[in-house]
Amino acid sequence: MISAKPRERLRIAVQKSGRLTEASQDLLARCGLQFRQSRDKLFCFGESLAIDLLLVRDDDIPGLIAQGVCDLGIVGRNVLGEHSRAATTRDAGVAAQELVALGFGRCHLAIALPQEAEYTNPQSLSGARIATTYPALLAEWLERNGVSAEIVVLSGSVEIAPRLGTADAICDLVSSGATLAANQLREAAVVLESEAVLIGPQAMPADERGELRDLLLRRMDGVIQVRESKLVLLHVARSAVPAITRLLPNGQVPTITPVEGSPDDVSLQALCYGSITWQHLEEMKRAGASRLLVLPVEKMLA
Numbered sequence: 002m003i004s005a006k007p008r009e010r011l012r013i014a015v016q017k018s019g020r021l022t023e024a025s026q027d028l029l030a031r032c033g034l035q036f037r038q039s040r041d042k043l044f045c046f047g048e049s050l051a052i053d054l055l056l057v058r059d060d061d062i063p064g065l066i067a068q069g070v071c072d073l074g075i076v077g078r079n080v081l082g083e084h085s086r087a088a089t090t091r092d093a094g095v096a097a098q099e100l101v102a103l104g105f106g107r108c109h110l111a112i113a114l115p116q117e118a119e120y121t122n123p124q125s126l127s128g129a130r131i132a133t134t135y136p137a138l139l140a141e142w143l144e145r146n147g148v149s150a151e152i153v154v155l156s157g158s159v160e161i162a163p164r165l166g167t168a169d170a171i172c173d174l175v176s177s178g179a180t181l182a183a184n185q186l187r188e189a190a191v192v193l194e195s196e197a198v199l200i201g202p203q204a205m206p207a208d209e210r211g212e213l214r215d216l217l218l219r220r221m222d223g224v225i226q227v228r229e230s231k232l233v234l235l236h237v238a239r240s241a242v243p244a245i246t247r248l249l250p251n252g253q254v255p256t257i258t259p260v261e262g263s264p265d266d267v268s269l270q271a272l273c274y275g276s277i278t279w280q281h282l283e284e285m286k287r288a289g290a291s292r293l294l295v296l297p298v299e300k301m302l303a
């Protein structure tokens with residue numbers, strides 16, 4: 002039985018089955034959490050730490066936090082944004098906040114129009130009927146841009162509304178853009194940039210759950226940092242080290258070691274954050290680097 006009574010175990014709501022499920026569970030596993038799943042597959046009991054999972058539909062997650070049934074949740078920023086704006090008109094309980102951006106499930110909420118429709122600026126949408134499953138986020142964007150338009154609230158299949166004649170435009174999530182293209186729609190404006198986020202109340206009671214939450218947040222920071230870190234190794238003439246250091250994307254101060262038998266050359270090793278592209282490598286090569294290697298980092302303890 003799931004309850005909102007005081008408890009000692011931390012409870013996290015994650016999507017049961019959908020685009021965020023695998024990446025959410027993978028992130029928690031990388032934080033060292035191991036679970037045993039209940040027979041009805043709705044609950045995962047934490048075996049390594051007193052942290053359990055509740056597997057639910059993503060739309061229910063902000064509400065479960067507001068009611069105190071769960072302490073943390075993983076959802077798209079779009080779901081949190083829609084819930085918190087819609088909740089201002091009803092009893093919201095404890096408001097869930099974005100605590101950590103998790104870097105997966107990236108997409109954006111966009112307004113799209115039929116290919117042939119004209120769009121120069123937000124005012125082009127004046128008087129239009131816009132179909133969406135995100136009425137609160139769309140209403141806020143329209144207000145912010147001083148546009149008066151009609152919001153047609155749908156529960157799904159938003160992209161076919163213009164062809165059916167029930168709307169002139171849509172406001173929906175886009176990742177690759179393939180769905181828009183397949184429906185002869187083109188993107189006109191971005192309402193919200195989204196990715197999966199860890200959400201929870203701003204503050205936790207100072208009990209065991211608060212300590213567990215702090216521990217999990219610290220581990221998550223470490224996992225995210227490692228995921229975005231690369232170790233760069235290269236050889237270069239000692240005189241070119243300053244030029245190479247400037248080219249290292251978000252690099253830490255490099256470690257320099259002499260190369261046996263080549264007094265003018267050094268071996269350089271640096272930890273870098275963010276992606277390292279072919280262009281970065283080519284620029285370093287032009288600046289004199291050779292034997293370039295980019296390695297993933299598995300664990301890091303400063």
Ligand code: PRT
Nearest residue numbers: 019020058059060077106107108174175176177178179180
């Ligand atoms: O059953 P449940 O309610 O839990 O799941 P759901 O069906 O509501 O959500 P789900 O699993 O589809 O998506 C979960 C979250 O993933 C969303 O809230 C977003 O934060 C994120 N996400 C990332 C996306 C997309 N990318 C995405 N492309 N959510 C939906 N889409 C849909 C979009 O609505 C459109 O229909 O994919 C289509 C567009 O994709 P492209 O690649 O053709 O542009």
Ligand code: ZN
Nearest residue numbers: 058059060061
């Ligand atoms: Zn959903």
